[in-house]
Amino acid sequence: MSKRVKVCVVGAGRAGEVHALNLSYRIPIAELVAIVDQDLNLAKQLSEKVRGVHYYQTFRDALRSEEIEAVFIATPTFTHCPLTMEAAEAGVHVFCEKPMALSLEEAEQMISAARKNNIKLQIGFMRRFDPEIKKVKSLILEGAIGKPILIKSLTRGPGLPPKWALDPKTGIGMIAEVSSHDFDSVRWLMGSEAVSVYAVADALIHPELKEKYSNYHDVYVSILRFENNGLGIVDGGCPVGYGYDARIEVLGTDGLIMVGEVKGTTLLVSKSDKKVISETFQSWRNRFYEGYISEAESFLKAVIEDRTPEVTGEDGKKALELVFAAIESIKTNKPVALPLR
Ligand SMILES: NC(=O)c1ccc[n+]([C@@H]2O[C@H](COP(=O)([O-])OP(=O)(O)OC[C@H]3O[C@@H](n4cnc5c(N)ncnc54)[C@H](O)[C@@H]3O)[C@@H](O)[C@H]2O)c1
Known part of the structure; x- marks a missing residue:
């Protein structure tokens, strides 16, 4: 694992923008390589704020075209489980926004997919990092x-x-x-x-x-x-x-x-x-300005150092x-x- 983690942000809305700006300008161990939003125009607009990184309409497209080591999922709740499954199967570490999923069953699926594919899974409770x-x-x-x-x-x-x-x-x-x-x-x-x-x-x-x-x-x-x-x-x-x-x-x-x-x-x-x-x-x-930076940094350090994230999938569940x-x-x-x- 290189010292900088290649990261993709999925969801170019309110939370996605916070993560993309932090990953791009405030976290030296992150290398933001792609922005994804089903609304391509939003993805493009956010990409323009973060040094014009490549942007895509689906996470699948981004996975096909870029080398991605970790993904920040900042999309509506019902997409968290399918996107996490897709990332886990591709061996991509997952930072997923709260609330973790639409049901406890989905949360369990996400936890077991992370375990099976040996990827880190962190949930976005940034208050723990304030x-x-x-x-x-x-x-x-x-x-x-x-x-x-x-x-x-x-x-x-x-x-x-x-x-x-x-x-x-x-x-x-x-x-x-x-x-x-x-x-x-x-x-x-x-x-x-x-x-x-x-x-x-x-x-x-x-x-x-x-x-x-x-x-x-x-x-x-x-x-x-x-x-x-x-x-x-x-x-x-x-x-x-x-x-x-x-x-x-x-x-x-x-x-x-x-x-x-x-x-x-x-x-x-x-x-x-x-x-x-x-x-x-x-x-x-x-x-929670500092909390958002610090949670992302902590997640990427967990990836680099191969340790359990400070907020786990179990905590999200x-x-x-x-x-x-x-x-x-x-x-x-x-x-x-x-x-x-
Ligand atoms: N930690 C926090 O304090 C905090 C704050 C705000 C939002 N959130 C969380 O972040 C997540 C997103 O919330 P938001 O307020 O940013 O929502 P939002 O509606 O502002 O943005 C969501 C974006 O996701 C895109 N999208 C939807 N489905 C997609 C898919 N399958 N692939 C790609 N893009 C897709 C939408 O087009 C939209 O641009 C939610 O889980 C929310 O609870 C967390």
Whole structure:
């Protein structure tokens, strides 16, 4: 394996653009060789932003024409499993965006294809690579606040996810799209597996979208119980208009850790009317700017050094299981025991 990994990005939308720019300009161990999008015009536009690398309409075309060692899959959820299978069969390492797949069965297929073909599989939980959230994990491991007993994680987004994410044929809905990050963070920081999830949700911001999309929610809360008896809370709401808001709080037997804030800048204006004016984070792109670079770098290092990625396919599947448990609990209005059958 050379010191630079030849990489292809599939999906030239919002997440694909973040990865392509990072791989092209901010990660020296990456060599971006191709952009793929079924909309060739989008692939071309993104290619123009990244030194004009070759662009293709299908991953198959890119595999035929380029030497590709790793692929970043940044396409809608329903494509994650087939694209991962294609990559695994070609011996190409896979970084796949969250939510991992449309079902737990698909997630299992992806994990076993990676194992069988001896490729690395990492899922896009970049919050684990955010410098401050990483620090939270190391403080917990050092015992800085005793044993964690209650972990809360919330995400509020300024806009609605893309339409494909709300359509049950192509996505899993808002909880998967937005809160799978929170489920992963709470599970990772607690260092334990959840044994039950109880969730409530409603469409209080856009009630009219309930008619259009079955399972539409725009505000929800989940309560988790872990094997180590710890408790978790995940809440979410979109679209909130005020900005992008991701915060975590860890209560331990000997203290508290809080991370994240609404304010996205140190700039503020304070005037004689005694009001303070500042700005919120506007997007996940700037809130987790460093996390996206660091997760991609870590994945490529796992490829070069032939070691297990820091976020595995199993982690992706566990987060997905929590999402499905929350969705089932919302439907039945009862706590759902884990693991799901
Ligand atoms: N980690 C994060 O914070 C984060 C943020 C945003 C999106 N995401 C994830 O990234 C993935 C993509 O989301 P997005 O918001 O960028 O979507 P998007 O709709 O902006 O872009 C998806 C792109 O994929 C293309 N596409 C669809 N099927 C394809 C196929 N089979 N082959 C090639 N191209 C195909 C579409 O034409 C589109 O341009 C999702 O899994 C989403 O959850 C993650």
